[in-house]
Amino acid sequence: MLRIHFAAGDLARTRVSDGPDPLWESVLSLHQLQERRQDPALDAWRRHVMHHGRSSLSVLLPLVPARGYFPDFLTPAESADGFEAGLDALLSTPRSQLRHQIGRLAVDRPVEPWLRSVAEGATPALRRLDEALREYRHHAFGTTWHHIRARVEADRARRTRTQWCHGTDAMLRTFAPCLYWRPPVLEADYPVDSEIHLEGRGLLLIPSYFCRRRPVALADPSLPPTLVYPACPSGPGRTPPVTAPGSQSAQLARLMGHTRAAVLESLGTDCTTSELARLAGVSLSSASEHAAVLRGAGLISSSRRRNCVYHRLTPMGLALLDGRR
Known part of the structure; x- marks a missing residue:
């Protein structure tokens, strides 16, 4: 417990x-490849990775056994800022931590010689780990990250x-x-x-x-x-549930139209206009137009970061979706 x-x-x-953490997803997907009670929904993905990612798996699987401990340095907090930031932090792990965590891994099972080199922070071993993680990411997430x-x-x-x-x-x-x-x-x-x-x-x-x-x-x-x-399996990417006539979603659709209601309901976290269009199933120009109307009504806020505009729900927008006055 x-x-x-x-x-x-x-x-x-x-x-x-x-959002999704790329290094946590990497480690946990390696667990799924070794899971005895395999999820049928992952069968096609598993066959693809096992066939195309053999060289990277030979490096990574000894670090991430099917059961028990795996090193914390594989999932640094910096990974929340993206794969590159997380990988930089991973490869910059102090030697004392590498030594301690690889040593803890060796308590339950013998470790391969190259992992002892990782424990000492040897540059060739860390470069090999870097290449394996990049290759694995390409084969495991190249077509499934969305x-x-x-x-x-x-x-x-x-x-x-x-x-x-x-x-x-x-x-x-x-x-x-x-x-x-x-x-x-x-x-x-x-x-x-x-x-x-x-x-x-x-x-x-x-x-x-x-x-x-x-x-x-x-x-x-x-x-x-x-x-x-x-993560709960409901949401974008699955067949949407049938909307009951008296439900909150149906009432929103009657108030502002089905498309605009869909755009509003698609906003759960910060997303760009392109992402909003994909989640709501509308064109980019339509998503931009509806976002402008929702922003004018105080239901969402928008901010520009570099070349993208990000949108998010305001407290008023959250309250409306929640059905509160």
Whole structure:
């Protein structure tokens, strides 16, 4: 059992990550390749990776065994800023941490000689790890990243909407039965007994496409508290449910039109106009036009970052979707 203990201020510092974490998805997808109870939905993906990614798998699988411990340096916090940022942080891990974590990996199983070179921070070994992660990313996520992102975005939209409108306590209750919130403790089924005391640091929750059965936490309690959990499979990329005539979605469609309502409901996390068009199933020009109307009504806000315009729901927009006055 995993028990995460919240103290004063931890609820206010608890949040859901901004999107899929590429290195966490890499590690957890390596678990899925070795899973005994394989998910049929991943069969085609698994065959593709096993066929095309053999050289990278020979390097990575010894680091990520099917069961038990894997090194925390494989999933640095900087990965939240993208694959390149995460990989730079991984390759810059201090030698003392590499040595300690590879040593812990060797407690349960013999490690290959090249992993001992990783533990010493040897440049050729780290270069080999860098190349393997890049190759694996190409074969494992080259054509599937949009599916991963769509599921994670849909899950994040649900959690953050609840947090905006009802608070973190209510948001934590949405994770049952994967997680159980019994204030001030968050509990999860776990292969080993583990206690994490947040002590005012808060908790980062990361929805994951390849986390399928139970949540995963960092092994080192001194690292920023992080919990990766299975992203809810509903949302963009699946057949949408039939909308009942009296439902909130139907009422929004009657108020502002089906297309504009779809654009509003597609906004769960920050997304560009292009992403908004894809999620809502409309053209780029249509998404831009509807976003301008929604922004004028105070339901969304927009900001420019480099060459892209990002949109997000305002508290008023969240409240409207939630059905509150």
